[in-house]
Amino acid sequence: MIDHLTEVLEALIFISVEPLTPAKIAEVLGDAVSAEEVEMALRDLVARYDAAESAVRVIPSAGGYVFSTKPGYDPYVRKLLQIERKKKLSAQALETLSAVAYHQPVTQAEISGIRGVDSTYALHTLLENKLIKIVGRKEAPGRPLVYRTTEKFLAYFGLNAIEDLPSEEELKKLMQDENA
Amino acid sequence: MIDHLTEVLEALIFISVEPLTPAKIAEVLGDAVSAEEVEMALRDLVARYDAAESAVRVIPSAGGYVFSTKPGYDPYVRKLLQIERKKKLSAQALETLSAVAYHQPVTQAEISGIRGVDSTYALHTLLENKLIKIVGRKEAPGRPLVYRTTEKFLAYFGLNAIEDLPSEEELKKLMQDENA
């Protein structure tokens, strides 16, 4: 048992720039609390900030928890940081990223095949932005490099896990709606 | 007049990398609010976090305002920071590790020669993290220790064998379009 577990978690999440994972929480707190207690306290914390008259909140992201602003303060933040608008991915980069996300682990040649266009440059951009990473080589002629999406990819799109992406069925439905 | 002035200030303090000064606030909000209104809202914000069952608070610092954790949570905060430090590699360590990876088996003097800076400390860090190991001594004056990367190194970077490291050509290919 830890006194004020919710607040302890709040402090830990607050000093983490990257989403704080349950694994790391367990490392810090040791055997003093069970995973269930931690989970309950986390849920309590999220609800507390959501309900509060506050500009910030705690959100689940990439398998962990992180502080972020609530929507609505964007114009003020951009003015402070002197950013005209947040940079968005180019159409090319986004398409390449989707292909990696749905086909990972995947090689450059496979991605280019799926898209029908050479994707070397787009992959490099995504690597630089840390939205994808090299995870090894494929046991195939030429032993090409193999790519996967990163935790940052999840956080960038506000996803908690790769399973949060629309399933094949959901995509099919989206396509039908569009064609209707 | 700005709606929810207190929360706007909260968002700005949260996102600001430096303590947020009244001058900066005035820059962002312009003529919409008076200095008195801002000061009142800031006092309100500080009081709100102080009174709340929360692990964080807003404090005046270096002529501005900044978020900080409350003192009672220091032991947990320190523990998390310690863990984070162990898990990450500094830029120095990364460069040293790359030099060992591409030149192994290699001595401290050779690594320092390759990098152009003394690498004793970085090698020590890498040894501690078990990313490199001592494999013997070189048949050379002084019989210096010889280093190689470990299995853990391969696992960390998702490699099957050291030959799977990206070659200079592959890196060049990934970067070539950048210069185009």
Next chain:
Amino acid sequence: MVTTDYEQTTAAEGYQVKLEVFEGPLDLLLFLIKKKKINIQDIPIAVITREYLDYLGRKDRINLDREAEFLLMAALLIYIKSQILLPREQPVEPEIDPRRELVDRLVDYQKIKAACAVLREKEDEMSQVWRRTALTGPLPEEDLDLIEVSLFELAESFFTMMKRREAEDRRVVKTKEISMAGKMDEIVALLRERDHLDFLDYLGAQETLEEALIAFFCLLELIKARLVVAMQEQLFHTITVWLRKDGPAKGNA
């Protein structure tokens, strides 16, 4: 900085109605299928080929950087058309339908496009919220230079460093380059000291590739001058080097 095609389109057409530029051949094919209300599973190849070539000829709606890839698809369409037109004794079975592979690719690409739309929406949502990129408040200084690393960064770090170093001590490397004599002396001295030398190990211990190459040329020179004997027991195995006891080395001594 390379401008993305996305931005170019917007900038070039200003406030006028924005015509879509097709980024790749699959993009264009999907558009034509939708426009003609075609069942993707049963594409009239002749019709779609004609339309496709039409767009290709006009050039104004395709990304010209990708022209080669558009042409490749044109060739594939024409090939499929020719396959279908071949006289057959029996009706085409679905699994050997010459259109099969293209249809599969199109269906898969369509899914990726649908996923793109979902991700773009999420990106828009996330662009409204902000996370901190650094921590404020009192934190230990030494945390500041810490970074997460990937394999890509590891490799990049190495080659960037090598480039930097090359620029830094071009002069040092140069002096090493010319001093082949020095390298030869070093090899001979090593051999005097310990009888024989594992040459691959020796090459591996060289600081730069250039130095290793010079060492290798030195070895060839020493062999040619009959100063040393080199033996390789098997192809790709290490090369062991000895001083010649009976050669000019002795005579020089």
